[in-house]
Amino acid sequence: MATELEELIEFLSHDSPPIKKAAVNIFRDYTGSEDGLQSLGKYSAVAVPSLCRLLAEKKEVSEPAAEALVNLSQVPDLAAKMVEMGIVKIVMDILYKIDCDIKHLLVMLIVNITQLDAGIESLLQNGDEKMQGLYIMKLVRSFCGSSSERKGDDPFEHVASILVNISQKEAGRKLLLEPKRGLLKQIIRQFDSPSPLRKKGVSGTIRNCCFEAENQLQNLLLVSEFLWPALLLPVAGNKIYSEQDTSKMPPELGNALSIEREAVDDPEICVQALDAIYLLVLQEAGRRAFWSINGPRILQVGYENEENPQVIEAFERVGSLLIQENGVDTDSTQAT
């Protein structure tokens, strides 16, 4: 078995195109199964450089190569080796070539790579002063510039997951929150996308970024115009709010709540939004801002109609924090 594998891997760099094509397809099939991955064992690492070279070639070869790499990158050790070999740069270079036709696969590869700290670091380019954050900016621009209008053709959809991954690290959050780069603003706007993957990714990213509330509240609150709708609309229920309520809200929120709308049906998004609100409300200025947009009233209404137990729990977490932190009663809007 061993020698066959070695041969197969050698064929990945064969001069003859049909042989190369056959080899990479077989290799990809191997990586598609758990057993296959096991049996590839230590040869996987040897194969990676060859596979990377194939990424730059025609689609008939680059596509299976990319698929194979995506499969391999699900194994943490292999992913780590890939990062060491500089896969982030290789992938980003190819991704942004003019006629790249395997974009979605490359993005998925980066998603897997960023499950590792080393992968995140490599993508953030923190070590390089001049280039720092450049990859992320490119990806965000692609993410926000494209959309899922044409069904099945949203190559940058998975950037949503990349953002969730990198925002799990402080360095990633810092980059996303930098006011001058304006990344957060761009990302939040994607929350309105019909694509559930995009929506969820944005929601998760915002939630993660709110962990910086203690030190960077201003960078969060200063995109309030987009932030509050993204956090509150999912948990506002689907009833139409009264004029009395909406008159106390900024227009982007008040207008959205004055019309009929579909409820967000993914409980995970609701919980993420409530978690994010919790983190913001922990800070004094965050609390103040939340009250000033009539936030507690929205939570009250949303809570009344909520049925999912996890979401109810999340509502109650925020609610009790608000009551606890606010000694002064407001005129009408005490929750629970």
Added chain:
Amino acid sequence: MALLMDPGSEPITNDEIVDLEAIAALKESAAIELKEKGNEYVKKGKKHYSDAIDCYTRAINQKALSDPENSILYSNRAHVNLLLGNYRRSLQDAEEAIKLCSTNVKALYRAVKASLLLNLLDEARSYCEKGLQQSPDNEELKKLAKQIDAKKLEHERREAEVSKAVLAAKDIISALEDRQIKLGKAMYQELTGIKKPVLDNNKILHWPVVLLYAEVMSSDIIEDFCETDMFSTHLDMISLPYACFLVNVSLLNMFSEGSPPLPWDTDNAYSRDALELYYEADSGASFSKKEALNYLLEGTVASHLENSGGEETDAATRTSFSSGNGPKWVKVNERRTLHDILRNSDIIVPGIPVFFIVSKKSSFYRDFKSGNWSPPKIA
């Protein structure tokens, strides 16, 4: 009879040697005499201090005494210079005295005093320590040591305060940059005094905000308008005689129950629903970073750091209208936050934000909207 010897020439005869010795002895006794004369002058009082100095100087110039003796002369002269307020010269003399005799405690004492008076705290401390080494029980020196410590502490405390003020100002400038808010010359300081924005613990900006009732040019100040607050919140508070909002917002209680809302508003045109808020667009030039820093340091402990001059453009005259026709008024949507409004590219914050209130119901409204009215220049 003085025999002047050329340098390098040597006495040849015994007679010459005797003569030289005689001259040296003369010089010595002259010097000693001059020293005693100087001391007497000092005792005689202020009017004779310069005479004393003169004596000491001549005594020194005899160059006839030993180092320890000359040290005393310098030390005495240092003392008189101190009394005369010539601190620099006193310090020089004291230092010379110390050079000639490092154990001269009086000289060390005078060096400390002079250094202190010149605010050379490190030198003072160094001399003081040397002096206490020589004379550990010296009460005068111990007193001076305490003075030096106190002064150093005060100095350091002041430095810390200044750095803190500068840091705070720089933080605000960087906060303004992040928000793309432009700062310009303050326009209504005679109404407001010197007021500045403040960053809170969460690095959120709080502004003092001026509301001008354009019709009568009377003003109101919102002391603490947090940038995340909506205008409507604050307008609500002005119009109602009691608070219905939350913590940390300063109350504007212009009205007591029952009395008319604004004393000059006899027609009651300025009811809550009739209020409209405007700012003046493109109202001048914005500060450079340095100018902004100077403005923020005004009136603080660090104001001495302000550079005088610099490239200040004349933003005081409000004639730099963009159209040249009259002020350009931009209406403020009161359901926006202060931050939203301030980051518009056509607004330059005149020191602190200024907004003009008019009432839809008042006859003044037409004049205002037509652009025929502009705020009177407050010199």
